[in-house]
Amino acid sequence: MNGTKDALKTLRRGFLSGAGALTAAGWIGGAASGWLLRPGWAHAAGPIKMGIATDITGAIAPSGNADWQVAQFTVEQINKEGGILGRPIELYLEDTASDPKIAVGNVRRLIQERRVDVVLGGITSAMRQAIKDPIVNRGRTLYIYPQLYEGQECTKNLFCTGPTPAQQCDKLIPYLIKTVGKKRFAMPSANYVWPQLLNKYARKVIEANGGEVVFEEYYPLDQPEYSATISKIKDGKVDCVFNTVIPPGLQPFMKQLFESGFQKNGGVLTCVYFDENTLNYLPAPEMEGLYSCLDYFQAVDDPFGKKLQEAYSKRFPGTKYLFTAGAAATGMYRGIKFYEVAVKETKGDLHRDAVAAAMDHAVIENGPGGGAAMVPGHMHCRMNMYTALCRINNEKPYYEVVDKADMVDPREC
Amino acid sequence: MVTVIFDIASFTSVMVLIVLGLGVIASMMGIFNFAHGEFVLLGAYTVYLSATAGLGLWFGILAAPIAVGLLGLIMERIIIRRFYASPIIAMLGTYAIGLVIRETVRGLLGGHYESIPEPVSGVFSIGGISFSIWRTIIIVATLVVLTGSWWMLARTSIGLRIRGALENPMLARACGVSTTRLYGFTFAFGSALAGLAGALIVPLYQLSADIGIRFLVQAFLSVMLGGVGTFQGPVVGAGTVGVMASGLPWLVPPVLADPLVFVIALVIVKMRPQGFLGATRS
Numbered sequence: 001m002n003g004t005k006d007a008l009k010t011l012r013r014g015f016l017s018g019a020g021a022l023t024a025a026g027w028i029g030g031a032a033s034g035w036l037l038r039p040g041w042a043h044a045a046g047p048i049k050m051g052i053a054t055d056i057t058g059a060i061a062p063s064g065n066a067d068w069q070v071a072q073f074t075v076e077q078i079n080k081e082g083g084i085l086g087r088p089i090e091l092y093l094e095d096t097a098s099d100p101k102i103a104v105g106n107v108r109r110l111i112q113e114r115r116v117d118v119v120l121g122g123i124t125s126a127m128r129q130a131i132k133d134p135i136v137n138r139g140r141t142l143y144i145y146p147q148l149y150e151g152q153e154c155t156k157n158l159f160c161t162g163p164t165p166a167q168q169c170d171k172l173i174p175y176l177i178k179t180v181g182k183k184r185f186a187m188p189s190a191n192y193v194w195p196q197l198l199n200k201y202a203r204k205v206i207e208a209n210g211g212e213v214v215f216e217e218y219y220p221l222d223q224p225e226y227s228a229t230i231s232k233i234k235d236g237k238v239d240c241v242f243n244t245v246i247p248p249g250l251q252p253f254m255k256q257l258f259e260s261g262f263q264k265n266g267g268v269l270t271c272v273y274f275d276e277n278t279l280n281y282l283p284a285p286e287m288e289g290l291y292s293c294l295d296y297f298q299a300v301d302d303p304f305g306k307k308l309q310e311a312y313s314k315r316f317p318g319t320k321y322l323f324t325a326g327a328a329a330t331g332m333y334r335g336i337k338f339y340e341v342a343v344k345e346t347k348g349d350l351h352r353d354a355v356a357a358a359m360d361h362a363v364i365e366n367g368p369g370g371g372a373a374m375v376p377g378h379m380h381c382r383m384n385m386y387t388a389l390c391r392i393n394n395e396k397p398y399y400e401v402v403d404k405a406d407m408v409d410p411r412e413c
Numbered sequence: 414m415v416t417v418i419f420d421i422a423s424f425t426s427v428m429v430l431i432v433l434g435l436g437v438i439a440s441m442m443g444i445f446n447f448a449h450g451e452f453v454l455l456g457a458y459t460v461y462l463s464a465t466a467g468l469g470l471w472f473g474i475l476a477a478p479i480a481v482g483l484l485g486l487i488m489e490r491i492i493i494r495r496f497y498a499s500p501i502i503a504m505l506g507t508y509a510i511g512l513v514i515r516e517t518v519r520g521l522l523g524g525h526y527e528s529i530p531e532p533v534s535g536v537f538s539i540g541g542i543s544f545s546i547w548r549t550i551i552i553v554a555t556l557v558v559l560t561g562s563w564w565m566l567a568r569t570s571i572g573l574r575i576r577g578a579l580e581n582p583m584l585a586r587a588c589g590v591s592t593t594r595l596y597g598f599t600f601a602f603g604s605a606l607a608g609l610a611g612a613l614i615v616p617l618y619q620l621s622a623d624i625g626i627r628f629l630v631q632a633f634l635s636v637m638l639g640g641v642g643t644f645q646g647p648v649v650g651a652g653t654v655g656v657m658a659s660g661l662p663w664l665v666p667p668v669l670a671d672p673l674v675f676v677i678a679l680v681i682v683k684m685r686p687q688g689f690l691g692a693t694r695s
Binding site: 227 | 628666
């Protein structure tokens with residue numbers, strides 16, 4: 001009898017953890033009207049309310065869930081160490097559902113019903129554009145955007161904590177031209193704003209360093225066939241492909257490029273949104289020799305980052321949502337820490353203008369990949385940038401950091 | 414030039430492979446199966462499951478048409494057969510089925526993209542020009558499946574009965590042909606073709622919940638272009654769309670190529686509303 005009971009219990013536990021996985025996968029989360037993570041203790045002045053608006057469901061749910069997990073992780077760490085000036089952070093989540101139309105209404109709920117003091121989130125530029133007005137202008141609330149992006153976001157009270165084109169190109173491209181020795185670039189790209197503006201900047205850096213852009217071309221996001229492009233790469237004697245094709249168009253492109261023998265004949269591929277998540281997007285042989293440039297890689301040799309990763313895996317054992325740079329997770333961590341520093345400076349004054357004034361020159365000593373410092377008046381931050389090369393060991397791809405640049409300037413606004 | 418032809422042929426094969434099942438169901442049963450893209454997805458997902466379970470890729474590719482065919486049979490018995498009287502409702506119904514399948518798989522994959530390697534990867538070269546082995550296999554497989562399906566529908570007694578049931582269901586029933594069983598079989602057959610298509614193409618693309626959608630719109634365009642009511646019609650339509658979709662990027666910027674396919678196809682449909690080979694039966 002007891003045995004049956006135990007079996008039932010484990011069965012139910014199995015079911016519950018299964019349900020948890022479904023929630024994480026975005027099956028259930030979207031149906032509820034927001035989530036709340038309350039701290040385990042209280043303070044007379046009440047908690048600091050932090051809103052997270054990210055894509056828990058829809059096409060980019062993997063990144064959104066990673067951001068949400070990192071937000072929980074970071075806030076729990078802060079709360080465990082006594083909160084900000086003794087006040088705990090209460091975390092509110094709204095799903096932006098990878099869909100700007102749905103997002104606007106949900107984000108409004110964070111502002112109007114939850115009355116949060118700050119909102120962090122948004123991954124795609126389309127999402128940022130859609131939710132920044134309800135947050136910053138109509139909502140009169142501070143907004144922190146954590147993802148690497150195309151730049152040119154200069155809205156007051158909107159702070160960006162992810163890398164800009166300058167940060168991703170200024171070191172990487174000279175490295176490719178001078179150290180790796182590649183000169184002729186091709187820019188195959190998905191047809192939307194990030195590749196367009198990134199390419200514009202990258203082209204300037206390529207030409208300034210003596211390289212040449214053979215062609216720059218845009219495709220529908222889900223184009224399944226790239227033979228015309230591959231032939232242009234071959235005929236144009238391209239030796240470096242600066243790729244901004246994204247999934248689902250990515251795999252057919254990479255496969256056809258690989259099969260054309262581009263890498264075998266000495267060609268180099270670079271893709272600045274590739275992080276540890278994308279290691280499994282493509283078969284290992286296609287990944288070998290690829291360069292990426294981001295603010296953090298798990299291979300970065302820094303004790304603080306290593307400890308952070310350990311604690312994160314302990315908090316979310318076996319999670320498929322990794323703490324990586326490409327998913328905006330590092331920007332999320334940085335954003336929360338910047339906010340913490342800023343509120344400490346205002347001595348607990350949560351009014352937007354006061355916090356924004358402190359945010360403007362906030363500095364965090366540590367973070368994944370190192371510390372970061374807001375550039376006063378520019379709403380973007382200086383941070384360390386790493387160039388990494390993908391290598392293969394036992395058919396498993398991994399990144400090796402080959403170049404590091406300290407406190408690279410964002411050059412925005 | 415040879416590479417261009419090879420690339421166009423391989424993409425056209427993918428297109429034909431996907432359209433085949435859709436065309437069979439549309440032509441033989443008058444049902445536009447909006448869940449077709451998701452049947453393709455399930456075929457691809459079967460390969461993924463088989464690979465992660467350690468059963469290997471080939472097992473998955475063989476299992477995919479069987480698994481998806483069986484699912485199609487069950488679907489037909491439970492749901493689709495209620496739609497025969499109203500083709501419009503059938504579109505909505507199958508769309509709903511597709512939505513359920515797609516979102517279920519998205520949940521199971523956690524929204525991630527998964528890479529599935531080819532069972533036989535790499536290239537072989539003839540006269541200094543290299544060809545992808547897997548793409549060659551797809552071209553061959555398409556020809557085999559195409560011939561097999563045509564032979565079954567045109568040359569066997571079951572094919573005769575299917576065509577008879579399509580032509581005049583009442584008369585077929587009067588002659589002792591069980592049309593319900595035939596419809597079940599046809600739907601399962603079309604689903605199995607979708608499953609096989611998914612299994613074969615997934616190594617070329619990434620497995621994600623949306624793999625079927627990419628092709629669904631073009632597949633419908635193919636059926637429209639080729640004409641409903643015959644076996645050959647959708648196949649010819651798929652060939653045309655495939656050649657246009659892979660050939661146009663050589664001539665115009667790729668961003669323009671995509672809509673241009675539709676524009677050309679719509680112009681053709683406007684001129685020949687019944688499609689290339691559409692049956693003019695009313």
